[in-house]
Amino acid sequence: MTANLDAAPSSLPAAAFLLPVAAGIAVLAFGRLGHRFCKGVALATAGVLAGMGILMVRRTLQGEILAAWGNELRVDALSALMVLVIGSIGFLTTLYSFRYLEKGELGKRMGVVKAERRLAFFYFLLLWFLGTMAWAAVTNNIIMLWVAVEATTLTSGLLVAFFWDRRALEAGYKYLMLLTIGITFALFGCVVVYASAAANAGLGGHEALLISEVQGVAGAIPPRTALLAVALLVIGFGTKAGLAPFHPWLPDAHAEAPTPVSVLLSGVMIKVALYALARTVSIFFPEIPQLTVFAVALGSFTMVLGVVLAMVQDDLKRLLAYSSVSQMGYVLAGVGLGTYLGYYGGFFHLLNHAIFKALLFMSVGAVVYATGVRKVSELGGLAGRMPITGICFLVGALAIAGFPPFNGFMSKLTVYLALAGSGLWWAVVIAVFTSILTMVALIRPAFRVFWAAPPPDAEHLVHVREVPMVVWAPMAVLALACLVLGVAPHMAYGLLNRAAQVLAAAGG
């Protein structure tokens, strides 16, 4: 059995997902108190969630594992990292959404009156979305992990279709449909893991549901059955994580959702799915070492396909969505290696991608807020009028392209080193090549939108002004984080070290 010796009882794990759920109900019930109430509750809740993430990180750094409900909920450093990402990006996104939803896209696409009326519903869904993601991060029960991941689909599904027009409905339908079909494969995978852990490893029914228990007895599961389970889990959670070739829902959903939702989808949700994948599949790494090569190959394929599709986009949000696919490839390549350094690099890139992709989506959202358009070909020369947004976008683009001194450089370097350390030089070549393409894909539109001459008939660009502070402040915070984590990557060392150890120790 795995060591539960250092598991300390705590109410933090339960609070992390019960609080947002309760706050969401409060917002829905008392929504008529006005939009200030809804926003205030949402912001406070997201802030508290971020605070809980920090608390969890501090306690896990002291070597503790927080457990609750008879090991049903279990927070180690990896879970703490996820809760921190969910909480902090959630907090900044909520802040960003305030003015954005009032004056921006929502008002334009739905009409201001209707938008006001649906604001309470928006924040209700947003809070539940955060809550279900936090639940996925803290649960130790394989079926509850599945339920939580499926619940994130349900809560975000209506957010994707929030505008309820042609584009939004199409995206929402595809999103719900493809993710649910995909996730049913994961359910099948979970069934196989559970049943074989009970039948072959002699675990009781309750233990067979707990990931931390199954981990210790994975060797008893016959390799062919394990392989079947892994294949099902990869299809299931991989669809949700945006891995190619299961990614087609992603650009539609990420582009058509209201921008704050895009930030959460790209910045947080696909990571939660990858987290679920890593948690479940890494159980079998020691038993079937060939899996790691397969995972790296899948990651490499995802990187290349994502970036190639990103390069041909004219729509800024679709471009960012495809680049998310590509960046998830890096995370998978790192995590899929199954080595300590691989996990470290993968989780580092997961954290960094959450930061700079949130930044990039927010910057594009700011451009849409100011101009009303999001096609590269219809934009130009915005740097003079929107200097802060311009700098933020550039920082994000440089960070995602892996330029020093930004954080993307550090995590990509770690992934390269991990791949090289395992002797997979072909993967290093693909990863470096993808990084160069990413540069082309992101820096070129950044230049076109902000510094090149505007297109000739660009009347929508005449009265453009910088976005209000409440919109750019979260962007500035994220841009600063990109720089800080790039210059001082050791700041994240303690947490990432422990998070990597969680899976590396379990996986050997």
Added chain:
Amino acid sequence: MTELDLPAGLIRTLSLSMVITSVVAVEVRRLRLAAGAYAVQALLLVGLLLSYAQVNPALYWWAATAFLTKAVLTPWFLFRYIGRTQELEVPPLIGFVPSVVLASLLMILFFRLTHGQVELLAPSPHAQEEVFRTNLAVASTVFVLGIYGILSRRDAVKTVIGLCLLENGVHLSLVSLAPELSETALFGIASEVVVTVFLLLYVIEGVYRVFGTTDTFRLRELQW
């Protein structure tokens, strides 16, 4: 592991009928009939759960919730939705006769495959014995028929029915793989997708209002 005293003949009949209902649900062009076939299948699954429940009383709970969600709520949502939109399915990619032939081929092939190679799915010798073996073969066949339905139909409602078939396949395999554990009931109840079906139909109704059709091939606004 202890031998379970199960009504094998009854279980086999119920489970084989599930395959028939799957084919009907996928193939019939009248949506109400397809939804009806699905409801029948749900009842069969509930019957299976009840017969397993004789050795594992926890499964009575799952049988009760499955009856409510699969046999009552899901068909009710489907019927209500069909009443508000259109009665006849958007023509599928494949004509009726070739589709039936294809579905039957898939069915026979997959049934034989999983029946023969059951140890892949069922790691314990216990689960490889008869009744369980047939059930697992049926489960994977229902699953594959669900995938076939999703891939070959253009109508959004048919895709939802296909999704429900996937779900039933997984649940049947769950109860056949670990019928003696009380947690199996919890697993099954927790993984119910009735809320998803409701939300999907809600969005599809929006699609029907805005696009005037439930033909998924007409959803072409977003390309690349």
